[in-house]
Amino acid sequence: MSSHQISVTINGEEHTREVEARLLLVHFIREEVGLTGTHIGCDTTSCGACTVLLNGVPAKSCTVFAVAADGAEVTTVEGLGNGGLHPVQQGFTEKHGLQCGFCTPGMMLTSKALLEENPDPSEEEIRWGISGNLCRCTGYVNIVKAVQRASELMKENSDG
Amino acid sequence: MAECRGLGHSVQRKEDARFIRGQGRYIDDVKLPGMLYLDIARSPYAHAKITKIHEDTAMAVDGVAAVITGKTLEGFKLAWMPTLMSDQQMVLPVDTVKYQAQEVAAIVATSRYAAADGAAALEVDYDPLPVVVDPHEALKPGATKVRDDKESNHIFHWEHGDADGTDAALAGCDTVVEQHMHLPRIHVASIETCGCVASWNPVEGHLTLYLTTQAPHAIRTVVALVTAHLGLAEHKIRVISPDIGGGFGGKVPVYPGYVLATAASVVTGKPVKWIEDRSENLQADSFARDYHITAKLGSKDGKVTALKLDTVADHGYSDAAANPSKFPAGLYHIATGSYDLENAHVSVDGVYTNKPPGGIAYRCSFRVTEAVHAIERMVDLLARENGEDPADFRLRNFIKPEQFPYQSALGWEYDSGNYGAALEKAMDMIGYRELRAEQAEKRARGELMGVGISSFTEIVGAGPSKTFDILGIKMFDSAEIRIHPTGKAIARFGTKSQGQGHETTYAQIIAEELGIPPEDIQVEEGDTDTAPYGLGTYASRSTPTAGAAASIASRKIRDKARKIAAHLLEADEADLVWEQGKFHVKGSPDRAKTIQDIAFAAYTNHPQGMEAGLEAISYYDPPNLTFPFGSYICCVDIDRGTGQVRIRRFVAVDDCGVRINPMIVDGQIHGGLTMGIAPALLEEISYDADGNITGGNFMEYLVPTAMETPHWELGETVTPSPHHPIGAKGVGESATVGAPPAVVNAVVDALWHLGVRHMEIPMTPARVWDVLNEHGAAATR
Ligand code: FES
Ligand code: FES
Numbered sequence: 001m002s003s004h005q006i007s008v009t010i011n012g013e014e015h016t017r018e019v020e021a022r023l024l025l026v027h028f029i030r031e032e033v034g035l036t037g038t039h040i041g042c043d044t045t046s047c048g049a050c051t052v053l054l055n056g057v058p059a060k061s062c063t064v065f066a067v068a069a070d071g072a073e074v075t076t077v078e079g080l081g082n083g084g085l086h087p088v089q090q091g092f093t094e095k096h097g098l099q100c101g102f103c104t105p106g107m108m109l110t111s112k113a114l115l116e117e118n119p120d121p122s123e124e125e126i127r128w129g130i131s132g133n134l135c136r137c138t139g140y141v142n143i144v145k146a147v148q149r150a151s152e153l154m155k156e157n158s159d160g
Numbered sequence: 161m162a163e164c165r166g167l168g169h170s171v172q173r174k175e176d177a178r179f180i181r182g183q184g185r186y187i188d189d190v191k192l193p194g195m196l197y198l199d200i201a202r203s204p205y206a207h208a209k210i211t212k213i214h215e216d217t218a219m220a221v222d223g224v225a226a227v228i229t230g231k232t233l234e235g236f237k238l239a240w241m242p243t244l245m246s247d248q249q250m251v252l253p254v255d256t257v258k259y260q261a262q263e264v265a266a267i268v269a270t271s272r273y274a275a276a277d278g279a280a281a282l283e284v285d286y287d288p289l290p291v292v293v294d295p296h297e298a299l300k301p302g303a304t305k306v307r308d309d310k311e312s313n314h315i316f317h318w319e320h321g322d323a324d325g326t327d328a329a330l331a332g333c334d335t336v337v338e339q340h341m342h343l344p345r346i347h348v349a350s351i352e353t354c355g356c357v358a359s360w361n362p363v364e365g366h367l368t369l370y371l372t373t374q375a376p377h378a379i380r381t382v383v384a385l386v387t388a389h390l391g392l393a394e395h396k397i398r399v400i401s402p403d404i405g406g407g408f409g410g411k412v413p414v415y416p417g418y419v420l421a422t423a424a425s426v427v428t429g430k431p432v433k434w435i436e437d438r439s440e441n442l443q444a445d446s447f448a449r450d451y452h453i454t455a456k457l458g459s460k461d462g463k464v465t466a467l468k469l470d471t472v473a474d475h476g477y478s479d480a481a482a483n484p485s486k487f488p489a490g491l492y493h494i495a496t497g498s499y500d501l502e503n504a505h506v507s508v509d510g511v512y513t514n515k516p517p518g519g520i521a522y523r524c525s526f527r528v529t530e531a532v533h534a535i536e537r538m539v540d541l542l543a544r545e546n547g548e549d550p551a552d553f554r555l556r557n558f559i560k561p562e563q564f565p566y567q568s569a570l571g572w573e574y575d576s577g578n579y580g581a582a583l584e585k586a587m588d589m590i591g592y593r594e595l596r597a598e599q600a601e602k603r604a605r606g607e608l609m610g611v612g613i614s615s616f617t618e619i620v621g622a623g624p625s626k627t628f629d630i631l632g633i634k635m636f637d638s639a640e641i642r643i644h645p646t647g648k649a650i651a652r653f654g655t656k657s658q659g660q661g662h663e664t665t666y667a668q669i670i671a672e673e674l675g676i677p678p679e680d681i682q683v684e685e686g687d688t689d690t691a692p693y694g695l696g697t698y699a700s701r702s703t704p705t706a707g708a709a710a711s712i713a714s715r716k717i718r719d720k721a722r723k724i725a726a727h728l729l730e731a732d733e734a735d736l737v738w739e740q741g742k743f744h745v746k747g748s749p750d751r752a753k754t755i756q757d758i759a760f761a762a763y764t765n766h767p768q769g770m771e772a773g774l775e776a777i778s779y780y781d782p783p784n785l786t787f788p789f790g791s792y793i794c795c796v797d798i799d800r801g802t803g804q805v806r807i808r809r810f811v812a813v814d815d816c817g818v819r820i821n822p823m824i825v826d827g828q829i830h831g832g833l834t835m836g837i838a839p840a841l842l843e844e845i846s847y848d849a850d851g852n853i854t855g856g857n858f859m860e861y862l863v864p865t866a867m868e869t870p871h872w873e874l875g876e877t878v879t880p881s882p883h884h885p886i887g888a889k890g891v892g893e894s895a896t897v898g899a900p901p902a903v904v905n906a907v908v909d910a911l912w913h914l915g916v917r918h919m920e921i922p923m924t925p926a927r928v929w930d931v932l933n934e935h936g937a938a939a940t941r
Contacts, residue, residue: 020273023273027272035182036186037181041405042438044857044859046438046859076182077182078182081181089180092176093177094172096172096823096826098176099406099661100404100406100658100659101175101176101184101659102351102405104180105182126866127869128866128867130865133865134351134863134865136348136349136351136831136835137406137659137827137831138830139827139830139832139833139834139869140866141871141872142826142830144866
């Protein structure tokens with residue numbers, strides 16, 4: 001098995017490792033770097049539990065090789081909020097947008113990217129935006145409300 | 161004093177702080193020094209003799225440390241394990257596999273990838289055997305026998321109620337409807353799969369088992385019982401159930417992987433982790449449903465009179481259902497539902513087939529969903545046969561509020577209910593009569609729109625010790641509360657949250673009873689070394705049992721607090737008045753001691769002759785089950801071109817008694833509804849004639865996304881449980897139980913004028929289109 005040296009910047013910190021070519025980015029993040037907030041829920045790129053931001057864009061990290069992220073900037077749930085809470089984290093808490101919490105990191109990162117692209121999404125746009133992330137607990141209504149609340153908070157922040 | 165925010169407050173969840181920061185600790189986050197990884201090689205055949213396992217092919221892979229086969233386990237008498245239903249199940253086969261994806265061998269390696277490589281490399285020789293997948297076929301004489309150790313494929317016959325009386329009553333009815341229905345196999349598919357880390361300490365003879373389990377204490381006892389012959393004892397077993405990424409019943413059973421990781425840890429002397437893939441989870445873990453029901457319901461002069469259900473239950477190759485021991489078909493005999501009817505009989509025949517074992521709940525209290533599906537479909541049919549609107553027919557035939565406590569024909573005592581109020585509320589919310597008018601107009605234009613009702617009665621909170629046990633252990637549950645000197649508290653429970661928010665709701669119950677704010681109460685569950693014994697969280701039993709225990713333990717603490725307060729206030733106990741959070745002397749509200757003052761005194765200034773400390777424990781044995789209920793109305797539009805069913809609106813009025821945290825209750829209902837429409841429209845695990853699974857991964861097994869899920873509209877009525885200390889009933893599963901027939905009734909309603917009388921589930925676009933096409937109603941260009 002060939003191995004390669006890669007450097008990936010995760011939440012602003014650079015991590016250099018020697019990895020097997022086949023190592024998945026999600027395992028790099030969880031096992032090599034030890035950030036376990038990124039979860040794994042399937043083996044068919046269907047659930048989105050592993051969603052991270054790869055150079056700012058949501059990516060299912062179970063379907064990206066770590067070597068393909070060489071030189072990239074990755075944001076995981078641990079990098080949301082910079083000490084405080086990101087509006088998305090605030091919204092999910094206030095609106096009860098999570099139950100077991102397993103889908104939540106991926107769901108929040110997808111929501112963050114969605115709101116950056118579309119600061120004022122309709123319910124339909126939110127539902128479409130998060131449709132690559134499965135949640136078995138919440139029935140999505142409160143996730144939609146959480147994203148709407150995050151949108152409000154982000155606007156308040158930028159107004160203030 | 162800070163407001164204590166007990167019952168009825170939408171307190172924000174305490175557990176969220178770690179979850180939104182990615183600091184939850186789920187099973188795959190547990191990493192121990194020197195840990196090995198286990199992967200499982202599985203059978204490609206549904207039924208086959210294993211002629212040889214070439215262990216060397218896996219051992220040749222870099223990093224593989226051990227290969228465990230059925231023969232290895234046989235040496236330790238661990239190849240088979242008992243099920244909860246007095247059957248047995250293989251951990252690994254010694255010579256024959258019984259279903260596709262069955263565990264064949266375990267590969268232990270130094271990394272996750274090496275273990276997977278080893279499993280892929282393992283060569284196994286099989287001789288395929290004939291397969292039986294249809295339970296009706298399996299019952300025929302001469303059918304392929306699934307189990308060598310049994311006489312036939314018939315596992316059990318169970319019946320309940322008055323067979324002759326019901327037949328006679330049906331014969332006397334003026335209207336009888338009969339319908340066959342299949343509730344197919346489905347899977348809970350919690351987003352976190354199952355797994356464990358087993359850590360055996362040979363020096364101490366101690367086993368720590370981190371496990372995705374909803375019932376850690378029961379698991380500890382089971383492990384102790386099945387390994388006693390190997391020298392393991394219960395005080396040397398610690399089960400830790402970490403944060404659980406959804407359970408829904410799927411994390412109640414003991415899976416072979418758990419036993420394998422444990423055996424591997426004992427063999428290697430190292431901690432061993434096993435985490436299943438999604439495909440393994442769907443293909444091999446316990447399924448739900450798979451009931452083939454033939455239902456008859458009769459009425460006389462418009463009054464529902466008699467119900468008969470005959471059922472063939474496909475259990476796969478072993479009866480590994482997760483039911484209380486005396487209930488082989490769970491609580492299926494709740495089947496008379498919300499209706500006042502005098503004659504009923506239900507029967508179930510369990511059958512072996514070449515499929516995975518199971519029979520778990522899928523967010524339901526032991527086969528209640530099957531029962532509700534049957535009665536709610538049949539009531540709809542009977543209403544129409546009587547020429548009456550299904551809503552009006554229900555309203556007339558409901559058990560009336562003044563009939564509670566109500567003795568059902570099948571032997572239950574319903575605690576409380578007001579079914580008419582819930583249905584009328586749902587009808588108001590959705591504008592039922594207006595929808596009927598709209599439907600008539602649309603029908604005239606050739607558009608397909610339907611409205612369906614489900615007025616379910618749940619039965620949860622197992623259960624009273626006189627009838628409910630699992631392997632002999634009574635189904636109580638527990639709370640242990642300790643108040644610290646500074647008035648803060650820790651409370652531990654025998655249950656285990658999987659997302660339900662116990663850390664918050666239990667704290668609120670204690671807050672209500674003692675006046676200590678929820679944020680001052682640390683709630684813990686899931687560690688058998690610290691938490692009191694309990695049977696765990698499933699079947700919506702946590703609030704009815706452990707929630708009640710929280711109340712009772714709090715009240716014990718209050719009793720002692722009263723004595724201490726009397727001492728501090730130099731007053732007579734009888735003269736003290738409790739108002740939330742403090743005792744004052746009758747007539748002088750200023751002479752008061754808060755619970756915090758009292759807690760401090762309990763350690764610093766307690767009365768002579770009294771033991772120090774302020775704590776209590778309760779093992780709560782519920783006097784009865786609780787019976788949540790509700791009425792759901794679903795409005796669908798059907799695309800005549802594609803057969804797509806779109807849920808336009810769905811109104812759910814739930815009555816779960818007193819609500820502890822309304823925000824959390826609504827969240828439970830939202831989630832339950834989503835898991836209710838899923839089997840109605842999308843989800844099914846099916847098999848071809850050779851026993852090959854279809855629907856064994858997330859590309860084929862369709863869990864609803866936000867796009868298929870409607871915007872749920874909720875309403876409530878509150879009818880407290882008269883026997884629960886705070887009047888609560890439990891709510892986690894009502895919606896999953898109640899929703900499916902509302903959707904089916906809506907679709908059948910949309911197609912009724914075409915002559916459609918029934919729809920099997922899931923009502924996929926293909927299935928609906930076929931029905932439209934058969935009835936000449938599919939749109940064509
Ligand atoms: S783990 Fe499911 S999409 Fe990545
Ligand atoms: S909160 Fe449990 S899967 Fe979304």
